[in-house]
Amino acid sequence: MEIVTFKLALILYFAATIVGLIEIFKESKGLSRLILILAACGFVLHTLNIIIRYLAAGYLPITGMHQATSFFAWCIIVIFFIFAYRYKIGIIGAFILPIVFLLMLSSSTFPREIIPLPPVLQSYWFDIHIVLAFIGNAAFAIASGIGVMYLLQEHYLKRKRLSGLFQRLPNLQILDEINYRLITLGFPLLTLAIITGALWAESAWGAYWRWDPKEVWSLITWIIYALVLHLRITKGWRGKKAAIISIIGFLSILFTFFGVNLLLNSLHSFN
Amino acid sequence: MSILVLGLNHKTASVEIREKIAFSGNKLEDGIVRLRNLPEIDEIALLSTCNRVEIYASAKDTNNSSEIIKDFISNYHSIKREEFEKALYYFNNSDAIRHIFRVASSLDSMIIGEPQILGQLKDAFDFALNKKTTGVILNRLMKKAISTAKRVRTETRIAENAVSISFAAVELAKKIFKELSGKSFMLLGAGEMAELAARHLVTNGVKDVKVANRTYERGCELAKDFNGRAVRFEDFLKELVSTDIVICSTGASEYVLKKEHMYKIMKERRYSPVFLTDISVPRNLYPNINDLDNVYLYNIDDLQEVVDTNLLERKKEAEKAEKIIDEEVERFIKWTSSLNSVPLIISIRQKAETVKEEELEKFKHKFPDLDKEKLAAIEQLATAITNKLIHSPTVALKENSEDMELLAITVKKLYGLNGEEEGG
Structure with missing residues (x-):
């Protein structure tokens, strides 16, 4: 079943x-x-x-x-x-x-076997940490999809190729707006995930931050999205630039998720 | 009872002929009543627009009726038959139905998919309905023409994209901005097409309108028209900082806006997107402005290309529309032939009735001293048998099957009804 x-x-x-x-x-x-x-x-x-x-x-x-x-x-x-x-x-x-x-x-x-939970993960902090991280990352995933849509639509408008997909994609402004909404949703969640993760790490391993590869890559991701928000607010980096950075941000998430777990030796490896 | 269409349109007739044949003003009412009173014509409706004049009729003999109508046109408009006969097209039966459905769906229009024709057709039939010149057939036909046109509109994209330069500009603006209502618009210079585009933008919700014209007074006049404000032409660069949509048509012989200007403006706008349309020839906005981020510059050729692709798109969609029309025509024909089956059913019943009566008479002659009770029982038996026998053919005829005509012929032959013409 x-x-x-x-x-x-x-x-x-x-x-x-x-x-x-x-x-x-x-x-x-x-x-x-x-x-x-x-x-x-x-x-x-x-x-x-x-x-x-x-x-x-x-x-x-x-x-x-x-x-x-x-x-x-x-x-x-x-x-x-x-x-x-x-x-x-x-x-x-x-x-x-x-x-x-x-x-x-x-x-x-x-x-896919169901294995008993290791004692170190038996904590509410752990559940909260993971759920926040995933919801935040999910918002970023969709932001990257919206970013791709934006780049396509932008391309069509600039090159004046105005049939086919152009007709079916929504307007640039709404795409930019959704992208921004998703990042403002994902960013605080990612921040909270990092904080709750640190608190849990302290109780589990006795240290808030250990420069574990996963922690480092999460920080890199966090910095990328902080930059998107910062540049948008201060310099008016919107539209195309915001779209590109949100795609880069998601690639960084994917690496944090798969690359770190599979390639690098990390305390966070799920197994 | 059949349907016929007789008419001419922009494709078949020059404007000189169209204006002579047109039923405009009082002629519409007078013409339709006279047409109705012509011999042999049961129902009539009349469509007269600047692009077409068409007469829709229901009559027993369509060929004959069309000749009568041609004579009428010749007399009524005092024009010789040779003068307009070549431009006329004539359809009957399924071709006539198809033609009306195509006209209603705007497949026969000068610009395919333009929406006015359906309204004009509706008005024409409403008028005929008011003058009581139509009946069951044409009323039903009109209803079906409208519903077919609606199906075409919703199931194909025949009317979706702009087919004029001014509308194309509005459509593009809608692909850049979410809502036009909050956007600021500037008309730079004035020209007929620019004004038209400005008007479309205003009807699509743009409220903040600025007009920058070389002659300030003319700018003021235009601004009043759009409920906007005039700005001095020298100030337009400053104004661009707070402008989202620009339509430019100044008539200047050189570029009035260059990339370096726009670069500074964009920085001041914090890269908020701008849509610039340059419909002036020679161009007034330097083409490489389009290279800047968040600036979308379209010149008149770009817009024309949008229009051309959209027209092509409509032609493609028209092919889908033809299929829908085929379906609807077939349905309508089924309905008309079911009308034809009613008199046939009646004659079968009559035939059965006479046969029964005749045989009962013969029987009574043979057995004159049968008592009433038994006679009544025998009469009942005869009725039951005849009813049972005509039941299934009646059902078959009512069912509107596909090969109605063949069925009708067969039934007539089987029941020996050939002498009796179906009436009504």
Whole structure:
């Protein structure tokens, strides 16, 4: 049952991704709705999967690469739905679902056994730390998708290529606004995640900050987004520049998440 | 009972002929009543616009009726038949229905997808309805023409994109800015097309309007028109700092705005996006301004290209629209043939009734001393048998099947109804 829900969710996200790609590359109207429906079905099964794992394990299923990646994808979907609903821009799905699908796909490659929680992670601080970090990162993930949409639309307007996808993408101002909203949502969450992480590290390891690779990369990510906000407010860096930096920021998140866990030796490795 | 269309439009007739044939002013009412009173014509409606004059009619014999109508036009407008006959097109039955649906859906218009024609067609039919010159057929046809046009509009993108330069500018502005209402707009110089674009912007919500013209007085006049304010032409650079949309058409022979000016302005604006349209020839805004971040500069050729691609897009969409129209025409034909089946059903029933009566008479002659009770029972039996026998053909005829005409012919043959013409 657990594996069935996961696989079905993966398949539905895949279908949504394909429909999204068709919407981006082919002339077609009204595919956004289909993406939303497929994503919603996938989301229900995905949620079910997380609940089943929670009941089986007795703790929030956010440890281990398999669960962590899956939970990250889940957070992205939640925030995606909120923003797609709030701004009534369905085509966002075509740019977000590929991210969700790829995360789920990589999640499926990691070992999926439910193992007992190591004592060091048995703390409320840990749960809060992780959930804040994931929600914050999910907001940044969507900001990067919006950034890609902005860059495309900007490109079309500058080059005066005004048919096809240009017609289906929303206006620049709203894209910039959503990007800004997402970063102002993600940034305080990331900040809090780092603070709660430090507090928990103090109680678990006896030190707030140990220059662990994950900590360093989180700091780099934090600095990137702090810079986006700072430059926007002081220098009016908006639009294209903000879009580019938000994409770089998300790449940094991906490296923090996968690169550090898989390549570098870190206390934060989920296993 | 069939439908016919007789008419001419901008493609088939020159304006000289169109104006002679037009039913304008009083002629519309007078013309439609006279047309209705022509022999053989059951229902009539009349559309007369600057681009087309069309007569829609329902009649028994469409070919004959079209000749009658042609004579009428010739007499009524005192114009020889040879003069306009070549420009006329004539359709009947399914072609006529298709033509009306295409006209309503704006596939036959000079600019495909333009919305006015549907309104004009509605008015024409409302007028005919008021004058009581239409009936079941044309009223239904009009309803279907409107619903078909609406289907085309919602299911294709035939009317989606701007097909004039001034609208193209507004459309582009909407792809840069979320709402135009909070944006500041400056008209730099004045020209007919620039003014038109300005008007479109104002109707699309722009409230803050500035006019910078070489002659300040002319600028003041224009500003009044748009509920805006005039600024001195020399000050326009300063004003640009607080302006989001510019339409430029100064008639100057040199560039009035260069990249280095705009660079400074953008810095002062904190890189808030600007949409510049330069519709002057020679151009007034230096082309490389477009290289600056958050500046979108379009000249008249760029806008024309937008219009051209949009027109092409509409033609593509028109192909989808034709399919929708095919479907709707087929549905309408089914409906008309179901009308035809009503008299046929009646004649089957009549035939059955006569056969029954005749046979009962014969039976009574053979057995004159049968008692009343038994006779009544036999009569009941005969009624039951005839009813059962005509039940399934009646149902089949009511069902509007696809091959209605074939079915009708078969039924007539099987029941020996050939002598009886279906009426009404």
